[in-house]
Amino acid sequence: MQQTRRPLVEALKRCAGKGLTAFHTPGHLQGKAAPPALRQWWGRPVFEADLTEVPGLDDLHAPSGAIRKAQDLAADLAGAGRTFFLVNGSTAGIHAMLLACAGPGDKVILPRTVHRAVVAALVLSGAEPVFLPVRRLDDFDIPLPPPEAVYRESLVRNPDARALFTVYPDYYGVAVDLAALAGVAHEHGLPLLADAAHGVLFGYRPEMPAGAVACGADAVVESVHKRAGALTQAAWLHVQGNRLDRERVGQALLLLTTTSPSYLLLASLDAARRQLALSGPRICRRQVELAGDARQALSRLPGVRVLSEVHGGYRIDPTRLVLNFNQAGISGPAAAGVMYRSGVAVEMADCRNVVVLLSSAHGARDVKRMVKAAEAAAAARGRRGTICPRFPEAPPRRLTPREAWLAAAESVPVVKAPGRVSVEMVAVTPPGFPVLLPGEEVTHEVVSYLHAVRAAGLTVHGVADPELKSLRVVR
Numbered sequence: 487m488q489q490t491r492r493p494l495v496e497a498l499k500r501c502a503g504k505g506l507t508a509f510h511t512p513g514h515l516q517g518k519a520a521p522p523a524l525r526q527w528w529g530r531p532v533f534e535a536d537l538t539e540v541p542g543l544d545d546l547h548a549p550s551g552a553i554r555k556a557q558d559l560a561a562d563l564a565g566a567g568r569t570f571f572l573v574n575g576s577t578a579g580i581h582a583m584l585l586a587c588a589g590p591g592d593k594v595i596l597p598r599t600v601h602r603a604v605v606a607a608l609v610l611s612g613a614e615p616v617f618l619p620v621r622r623l624d625d626f627d628i629p630l631p632p633p634e635a636v637y638r639e640s641l642v643r644n645p646d647a648r649a650l651f652t653v654y655p656d657y658y659g660v661a662v663d664l665a666a667l668a669g670v671a672h673e674h675g676l677p678l679l680a681d682a683a684h685g686v687l688f689g690y691r692p693e694m695p696a697g698a699v700a701c702g703a704d705a706v707v708e709s710v711h712k713r714a715g716a717l718t719q720a721a722w723l724h725v726q727g728n729r730l731d732r733e734r735v736g737q738a739l740l741l742l743t744t745t746s747p748s749y750l751l752l753a754s755l756d757a758a759r760r761q762l763a764l765s766g767p768r769i770c771r772r773q774v775e776l777a778g779d780a781r782q783a784l785s786r787l788p789g790v791r792v793l794s795e796v797h798g799g800y801r802i803d804p805t806r807l808v809l810n811f812n813q814a815g816i817s818g819p820a821a822a823g824v825m826y827r828s829g830v831a832v833e834m835a836d837c838r839n840v841v842v843l844l845s846s847a848h849g850a851r852d853v854k855r856m857v858k859a860a861e862a863a864a865a866a867r868g869r870r871g872t873i874c875p876r877f878p879e880a881p882p883r884r885l886t887p888r889e890a891w892l893a894a895a896e897s898v899p900v901v902k903a904p905g906r907v908s909v910e911m912v913a914v915t916p917p918g919f920p921v922l923l924p925g926e927e928v929t930h931e932v933v934s935y936l937h938a939v940r941a942a943g944l945t946v947h948g949v950a951d952p953e954l955k956s957l958r959v960v961r
């Protein structure tokens with residue numbers, strides 16, 4: 487297919503430039519009725535392009551024109567059988583892929599440290615999670631996505647599983663051997679679902695891990711907005727083979743997606759796909775080079791360690807830098823705070839680490855500035871923050887996430903919560919891994935961890951009481 491084309495961008499341009507007198511949504515009427523301050527700041531073209539399903543613009547829910555052509559080009563680029571555009575991030579794609587292959591009581595094998603979108607998908611579908619043990623990486627305390635041997639073992643005990651789910655790569659850029667995992671899934675006739683929210687640039691250079699579709703995953707969701715040029719929220723879901731019912735994926739998306747999808751987001755996917763097709767290898771090469779320079783400079787800083795390899799068959803995304811400040815004795819949030827005050831905004835900070843993303847638009851000066859900011863963080867005096875305890879063991883599961891979600895609930899003082907079954911999905915952000923899932927028993931370890939991370943300045947999401955004085959549990 488001709489990857490130089492941009493069918494949806496062109497269609498949108500044509501429609502925006504027609505000069506029709508509009509009597510339809512959106513209410514800002516191509517900017518004429520927009521709040522003047524926004525119109526001045528964003529300019530008219532943004533509003534003119536913010537159109538709805540007018541003739542010539544196709545329909546995301548029954549695509550047969552410009553949207554379908556744009557999706558087919560994205561599928562062609564990835565080597566997928568079908569690609570769906572998403573306007574609610576990878577989140578919606580994760581919901582759809584799980585809804586398409588698992589119903590109430592169906593087992594899905596997955597790591598416990600998944601993004602909370604996966605937990606939401608378990609609530610929506612009623613699927614029964616079979617959580618895999620997760621090994622954590624020494625000082626970084628990063629949970630590693632389980633390798634294929636762990637899935638293989640779990641399949642012996644759970645031969646009735648309906649799907650395998652993995653993250654590729656995780657938020658720290660750690661990537662399992664996805665092709666080996668696909669091999670295990672397919673030996674058992676099961677689909678492999680891959681959350682590649684952070685993996686859209688994979689496969690464009692040999693220094694990067696291979697793309698998830700090329701590795702054989704049956705469904706792959708990628709947040710194009712995270713590492714490529716699409717607008718925030720814009721993502722896509724690739725499907726290949728016939729282990730997953732494509733019609734059901736489409737139906738699930740119909741259930742989940744707004745009937746007013748933003749054409750700005752959709753067109754940005756079309757443009758980002760073209761950019762990846764034409765310049766992906768160059769963009770990646772530049773990022774890899776810059777990241778290499780940054781790694782070298784950072785490795786000379788006392789007290790700072792940079793994640794550069796993970797043994798056991800893993801690869802890492804070389805363009806994502808995980809800086810560990812344990813030896814400097816400063817917590818991740820405190821280090822990120824010093825970096826921010828030095829003019830550098832990072833992707834995220836967990837208790838021990840700071841994550842930095844390189845872009846091809848960065849220059850040597852930007853890298854130098856980031857390294858200097860990291861140096862300042864390692865040497866900072868005063869408020870050095872608390873390095874929190876290690877991530878707690880997964881609590882025992884008493885109900886499926888959906889059963890707990892639907893159960894009658896009550897709030898109890900946090901001291902009385904251990905032993906009760908949580909209805910809340912409690913996650914510490916960043917990085918957002920759930921500490922407590924709906925259906926899991928509250929443990930003392932979880933409670934003291936939550937208090938410690940709150941004291942360390944991280945946000946606890948999912949609790950009705952943000953002060954953490956009470957938790958909601960099954961009545």
Ligand SMILES: Cc1ncc(COP(=O)(O)O)c(C=O)c1O
Nearest residue numbers: 574575576577601657681683709
């Ligand atoms: C591993 C992982 N999966 C899924 C998501 C959700 O992606 P999105 O924000 O595009 O919905 C995220 C977001 O940070 C993530 O880190």
